[in-house]
Amino acid sequence: xxxxxxxxxxxxxxxxxxxxxxxxxxxxxxxxxxxxxxxxxxxxxxxxxxxxxxxxxxxxxxxxxxxxxxxxxxxxxxxxxxxxxxxxxxxxxxxxxxxxxxxxxxxxxxxxxxxxxxxxxxxxxxxxxxxxxxxxxxxxxxxxxxxxxxxxxxxxxxxxxxxxxxxxxxxxxxxxxxxxxxxxxxxxxxxxxxxxxxxxxxxxxxxxxxxxxxxxxxxxxxxxxxxxxxxxxxxxxxxxxxxxxxxxxxxxxxxxxxxxxxxxxxxxxxxxxxxxxxxxxxxxxxxxxxxxxxxxxxxxxxxxxxxxxxxxxxxxxxxxxxxxxxxxxxxxxxxxxxxxxxxxxxxxxxxxxxxxxxxxxxxxxxxxxxxxxxxxxxxxxxxxxxxxxxxxxxxxxxxxxxxxxxxxxxxxxxxxxxxxxxxxxxxxxx
Amino acid sequence: xxxxxxxxxxxxxxxxxxxxxxxxxxxxxxxxxxxxxxxxxxxxxxxxxxxxxxxxxxxxxxxxxxxxxxxxxxxxxxxxxxxxxxxxxxxxxxxxxxxxxxxxxxxxxxxxxxxxxxxxxxxxxxxxxxxxxxxxxxxxxxxxxxxxxxxxxxxxxxxxxxxxxxxxxxxxxxxxxxxxxxxxxxxxxxxxxxxxxxxxxxxxxxxxxxxxxxxxxxxxxxxxxxxxxxxxxxxxxxxxxxxxxxxxxxxxxxxxxxxxxxxxxxxxxxxxxxxxxxxxxxxxxxxxxxxxxxxxxxxxxxxxxxxxxxxxxxx
Numbered sequence: 252x253x254x255x256x257x258x259x260x261x262x263x264x265x266x267x268x269x270x271x272x273x274x275x276x277x278x279x280x281x282x283x284x285x286x287x288x289x290x291x292x293x294x295x296x297x298x299x300x301x302x303x304x305x306x307x308x309x310x311x312x313x314x315x316x317x318x319x320x321x322x323x324x325x326x327x328x329x330x331x332x333x334x335x336x337x338x339x340x341x342x343x344x345x346x347x348x349x350x351x352x353x354x355x356x357x358x359x360x361x362x363x364x365x366x367x368x369x370x371x372x373x374x375x376x377x378x379x380x381x382x383x384x385x386x387x388x389x390x391x392x393x394x395x396x397x398x399x400x401x402x403x404x405x406x407x408x409x410x411x412x413x414x415x416x417x418x419x420x421x422x423x424x425x426x427x428x429x430x431x432x433x434x435x436x437x438x439x440x441x442x443x444x445x446x447x448x449x450x451x452x453x454x455x456x457x458x459x460x461x462x463x464x465x466x467x468x469x470x471x472x473x474x475x476x477x478x479x480x481x482x483x484x485x486x487x488x489x490x491x492x493x494x495x496x497x498x499x500x501x502x503x504x505x506x507x508x509x510x511x512x513x514x515x516x517x518x519x520x521x522x523x524x525x526x527x528x529x530x531x532x533x534x535x536x537x538x539x540x541x542x543x544x545x546x547x548x549x550x551x552x553x554x555x556x557x558x559x560x561x562x563x564x565x566x567x568x569x570x571x572x573x574x575x576x577x578x579x580x581x582x583x584x585x586x587x588x589x590x591x592x593x594x595x596x597x598x599x600x601x602x603x604x605x606x607x608x609x610x611x612x613x614x615x616x617x618x619x620x621x622x623x624x625x626x627x628x629x630x631x632x633x634x635x636x637x638x639x640x641x642x643x644x645x646x647x648x649x650x651x652x653x654x655x656x657x658x659x660x661x662x663x664x665x666x667x668x669x670x671x672x673x674x675x676x677x678x679x680x681x
Numbered sequence: 682x683x684x685x686x687x688x689x690x691x692x693x694x695x696x697x698x699x700x701x702x703x704x705x706x707x708x709x710x711x712x713x714x715x716x717x718x719x720x721x722x723x724x725x726x727x728x729x730x731x732x733x734x735x736x737x738x739x740x741x742x743x744x745x746x747x748x749x750x751x752x753x754x755x756x757x758x759x760x761x762x763x764x765x766x767x768x769x770x771x772x773x774x775x776x777x778x779x780x781x782x783x784x785x786x787x788x789x790x791x792x793x794x795x796x797x798x799x800x801x802x803x804x805x806x807x808x809x810x811x812x813x814x815x816x817x818x819x820x821x822x823x824x825x826x827x828x829x830x831x832x833x834x835x836x837x838x839x840x841x842x843x844x845x846x847x848x849x850x851x852x853x854x855x856x857x858x859x860x861x862x863x864x865x866x867x868x869x870x871x872x873x874x875x876x877x878x879x880x881x882x883x884x885x886x887x888x889x890x891x892x893x894x895x896x897x898x899x900x901x902x903x904x905x906x907x908x909x910x911x912x913x914x915x916x917x918x919x920x921x922x923x924x925x926x927x928x929x930x931x932x933x934x935x936x937x938x939x940x941x942x943x944x945x946x947x948x949x950x951x952x953x954x955x956x957x958x959x960x961x962x963x964x965x966x967x968x969x970x971x972x973x974x975x976x977x978x979x980x981x982x983x984x985x986x987x988x989x990x991x992x993x994x995x996x
Contacts (some may be wrong), residue, residue, distance in 0.1 A: 505853030519833040623739035
């Protein structure tokens with residue numbers, strides 16, 4: 252009796268499986284492309300991306316892009332890394348951090364995109380249209396490995412109302428370190444901090460603004476070299492740490508990244524450093540006039556890193572899928588799509604042509620704050636990215652934290668970090 | 682009676698060797714499915730981790746790994762290497778985390794269980810309220826507390842400020858960040874151990890308490906002389922579970938600053954999680970895994986060999 256029932260079940264299951272098989276074979280006539288993307292900012296990102304995928308699929312019946320929201324940047328990397336290390340299949344195209352590029356190359360996970368670009372009728376013009384600062388973290392060893400998509404840069408946000416109340420010109424953000432410290436001192440009260448610069452997690456990013464502005468970026472052209480302990484950077488770290496330790500315009504200890512925007516719009520902080528990716532959210536929540544300025548200039552001038560994610564094509568993907576994935580990448584980086592993406596998220600449209608579209612012209616006319624980050628790009632330099640990227644970034648974080656906690660002076664901490672980083676990078680030829 | 686015994690006799694006579702073989706093989710056959718799972722997902726990974734902990738994987742997929750003996754373990758405690766800079770701190774931090782959270786959560790859970798083991802108004806509500814943190818995912822608990830511990834707008838500092846008490850950057854301070862992480866762990870697990878103790882308390886015999894009452898024992902004496910010894914079986918179970926948990930409770934770190942500042946609030950398992958993506962760290966993360974395993978095994982063995990002798994079991 253039981254056996255009979257089992258048999259019936261088995262037959263039903265087989266029939267169902269056969270049907271399922273039939274339907275999938277039919278759908279396979281279009282090249283299926285699996286696309287993993289992360290979110291790192293607020294807002295209905297997955298709706299936007301899925302909308303793009305539907306639009307692309309409708310216009311390209313021979314390709315079917317499936318967009319999979321796969322967590323944060325770290326989650327996607329771990330998911331793909333685990334799948335590929337175990338000999339499994341990953342996505343065909345994905346967004347990873349720009350700073351993951353060397354690890355992705357070292358692990359043999361991605362392919363260079365030069366052949367695709369050359370095959371385009373206007374390939375050179377296409378590549379040239381991206382802001383040069385965004386390509387710094389997209390190219391290595393003479394090849395292009397990633398296409399800029401969701402890119403950002405840090406800016407200074409300030410509360411114009413508080414500036415007015417404290418006798419400061421609300422149209423002028425602090426232009427240099429001296430002004431930054433003076434303004435912050437004027438704005439600091441027992442209930443409010445004049446300035447917050449987050450130092451949690453990977454503090455190298457915001458700190459790069461100080462290092463670049465003071466004369467030497469933390470990283471150069473080479474992928475196996477860092478510049479942590481140059482005198483200009485030691486001086487920059489001393490200035491940065493003293494904002495809390497000596498000048499008392501920032502709280503002592505580590506400042507959390509995620510809390511900072513809310514501190515700003517609730518009036519607990521008058522000025523903050525944060526990503527342009529937070530602009531949309533800050534404008535929405537602040538009930539005062541928000542000013543946006545360049546990161547204040549150091550000894551040699553303005554400076555900022557870039558950040559965010561690029562589009563990469565996976566090596567494990569078959570050639571026809573890679574070709575289809577490249578069409579998807581081109582679609583995502585048309586000026587129109589880039590402009591739309593900026594409006595939806597606050598990321599900086601990576602192509603200069605996007606800023607000539609009506610969409611972005613209108614946005615900038617209504618909210619000039621959006622143009623500040625774009626204009627700062629002329630001073631932007633490479634984000635800290637080397638082989639063994641996350642280990643090297645972590646070394647710098649430990650150095651910054653021990654200085655902020657008052658355990659080590661800037662020189663000692665940076666010398667140690669430099670030595671440890673050199674030991675890590677010794678095995679690489681560039 | 683005879684009807685049931687005769688076929689048995691028959692087998693014994695004609696198929697004796699088969700039955701004997703069957704009896705010898707059958708147990709192995711029956712445990713095989715479970716054992717296969719344990720072999721695949723527990724024993725083999727353990728051996729594999731131990732083996733890989735002696736390997737140095739190069740950063741590039743194009744180079745071959747090489748055998749380095751115990752060098753990975755040595756590096757973990759050498760302050761000039763990247764991992765060694767903070768690993769000793771994380772190692773000690775993890776032991777402190779276990780040493781602090783386990784006794785405190787056990788003590789609190791026992792106290793709560795005793796208090797909630799009497800007839801009071803709203804008993805169900807209180808039991809639910811204290812058990813509630815257990816059903817919240819650990820990462821959710823971490824997120825809730827990241828708001829409570831936030832520096833300027835956080836709940837805790839706002840309350841402290843309104844009473845004029847000194848506030849702290851809870852998650853940004855070398856002293857307070859590890860304490861904040863421990864507080865979340867204690868809050869999260871105390872309710873679970875409370876339920877275990879509560880179950881233990883309700884199965885206790887009433888006659889000994891009646892006898893104690895006749896002797897005029899007060900509640901302190903009853904708790905320390907009767908309840909605690911009778912519950913030693915529960916305590917052993919809670920202790921073993923809590924100690925194992927203490928080395929596994931790391932999800933909250935994701936929301937509470939990822940071990941900041943400078944790995945002061947970090948724990949070993951999370952340290953592994955942060956590093957295993959870099960190919961070159963494969964040897965290190967396996968070495969840390971082995972260290973964790975050794976600590977846990979040693980503790981569990983100690984529990985069962987030394988402590989179990991002193992435990993009271995009802996039957």
